[in-house]
Amino acid sequence: MAESKKEQAPNGGSGGTRRRGDVLENAILQAAWDELVEGGYNRLTMEAVAVRAQTNKTAVYRRWPNKAQLVIAALVKFAPKPSLEAADTGDLRTDVLTFLQGILEPLQAIGPETIHGLMSEYPGKEHPMSKPLPPRSEDALFAAMKSIVGNAEKRGELQPGHLSERVISLPIDLLRYEMLTTHGQVSEDIIVQIVDELFLPLVRAKSRAD
Amino acid sequence: MAESKKEQAPNGGSGGTRRRGDVLENAILQAAWDELVEGGYNRLTMEAVAVRAQTNKTAVYRRWPNKAQLVIAALVKFAPKPSLEAADTGDLRTDVLTFLQGILEPLQAIGPETIHGLMSEYPGKEHPMSKPLPPRSEDALFAAMKSIVGNAEKRGELQPGHLSERVISLPIDLLRYEMLTTHGQVSEDIIVQIVDELFLPLVRAKSRAD
DNA sequence: TAGAGTACGGTACGTACCGTACCTTATATG
DNA sequence: CATATAAGGTACGGTACGTACCGTACTCTA
Numbered sequence: 001m002a003e004s005k006k007e008q009a010p011n012g013g014s015g016g017t018r019r020r021g022d023v024l025e026n027a028i029l030q031a032a033w034d035e036l037v038e039g040g041y042n043r044l045t046m047e048a049v050a051v052r053a054q055t056n057k058t059a060v061y062r063r064w065p066n067k068a069q070l071v072i073a074a075l076v077k078f079a080p081k082p083s084l085e086a087a088d089t090g091d092l093r094t095d096v097l098t099f100l101q102g103i104l105e106p107l108q109a110i111g112p113e114t115i116h117g118l119m120s121e122y123p124g125k126e127h128p129m130s131k132p133l134p135p136r137s138e139d140a141l142f143a144a145m146k147s148i149v150g151n152a153e154k155r156g157e158l159q160p161g162h163l164s165e166r167v168i169s170l171p172i173d174l175l176r177y178e179m180l181t182t183h184g185q186v187s188e189d190i191i192v193q194i195v196d197e198l199f200l201p202l203v204r205a206k207s208r209a210d
Numbered sequence: 211m212a213e214s215k216k217e218q219a220p221n222g223g224s225g226g227t228r229r230r231g232d233v234l235e236n237a238i239l240q241a242a243w244d245e246l247v248e249g250g251y252n253r254l255t256m257e258a259v260a261v262r263a264q265t266n267k268t269a270v271y272r273r274w275p276n277k278a279q280l281v282i283a284a285l286v287k288f289a290p291k292p293s294l295e296a297a298d299t300g301d302l303r304t305d306v307l308t309f310l311q312g313i314l315e316p317l318q319a320i321g322p323e324t325i326h327g328l329m330s331e332y333p334g335k336e337h338p339m340s341k342p343l344p345p346r347s348e349d350a351l352f353a354a355m356k357s358i359v360g361n362a363e364k365r366g367e368l369q370p371g372h373l374s375e376r377v378i379s380l381p382i383d384l385l386r387y388e389m390l391t392t393h394g395q396v397s398e399d400i401i402v403q404i405v406d407e408l409f410l411p412l413v414r415a416k417s418r419a420d
Numbered sequence: 421t422a423g424a425g426t427a428c429g430g431t432a433c434g435t436a437c438c439g440t441a442c443c444t445t446a447t448a449t450g
Numbered sequence: 451c452a453t454a455t456a457a458g459g460t461a462c463g464g465t466a467c468g469t470a471c472c473g474t475a476c477t478c479t480a
Binding site for chain 2: 426
């Protein structure tokens, strides 16, 4: 990145550019993300983030009231996002498999430790907004699964409107569950199992039952 | 030489009997469980446990090296256990429903905060044994589900040996997932959904496919 | 039953981290 | 240039962890 700024003189006196606003905010978030990647959620401390960003805790606390909020902000900005544009290959199995494989890596990047830490520390009862996991109706991954199913319906591979929300979100739910309970070591075989042993049989059972 | 009155009466009042061994250990575990129930995992401190057990931190740390281990021990001893003797009513749906409803309450009693806290703090990479969640092959709940399925096979409701482990553990996995992601507010409707929209259709799909 | 080993009670300590208070200083904006 | 704003920086109070140390009660054995 642009290192065009003069860093501070050693005596801390005048001479260095003092970062403000978005520049400083981005530096803090970048530092938080780096700390998260290097040491994980538990070892991330506000002090370490401030030091890495070459600032101090005060500047951090001016923006985020606690560690959980800071980490969430860092995740929103830097965590790899799955592509929500689901591939439309003409085959439901392929579409679902590639979609799940596409969200596996971002999930791994965040890691179960961070999720558990956030869910553990976050005061969900008093601040119901901005949870680590949104409700199904606002879940972008669920929406993507719905569009995949919708594509299959359009091309006649599925009869329209017969899959319940539980069936549609089943692959995502199970993938997340595996993620949370296996210390992050989710192999791609598991995705294939979820699709071939659970999701596709359910889809076919539905279409045959009608 | 102070007034060294040595009370050796077992039901000693204050200042008399000094508890040891199992007596003290049980008192500490009881205190830990009470703290867990009252304040949850995050607010439980080793100091508070010691005070409640009318002892001191040293006695606690002599037995358990950290908070996570202490809480696990308290859970093993005091958390309500689901009955693993699955009912054999002659109907698979009823068996699974009652089984799931039977494990719902114990899961609620432990609560997601404790599980998240344990999963977050536990050094699972270095000590792979005695995890909060055992692998499927040693999971008592999975074994119970297998016996329920086995009963259905014996009475001819299912064709033997055709359900994969993923199908068998699906209800447990999803119930746990709901538990972890909904702050513990899992209604019984969800159990019915899991059974009627996912598990039973899968079971029927399997038997029709053969 | 004496003596030795063990483990509890109790206190104090060092570390780590949180979150805040307070002051100084740079800089954007009028 | 004047001023408000926000960054830099330090220090502090508070909580909790985990350990060290010591004196003492209890237990077990010779």
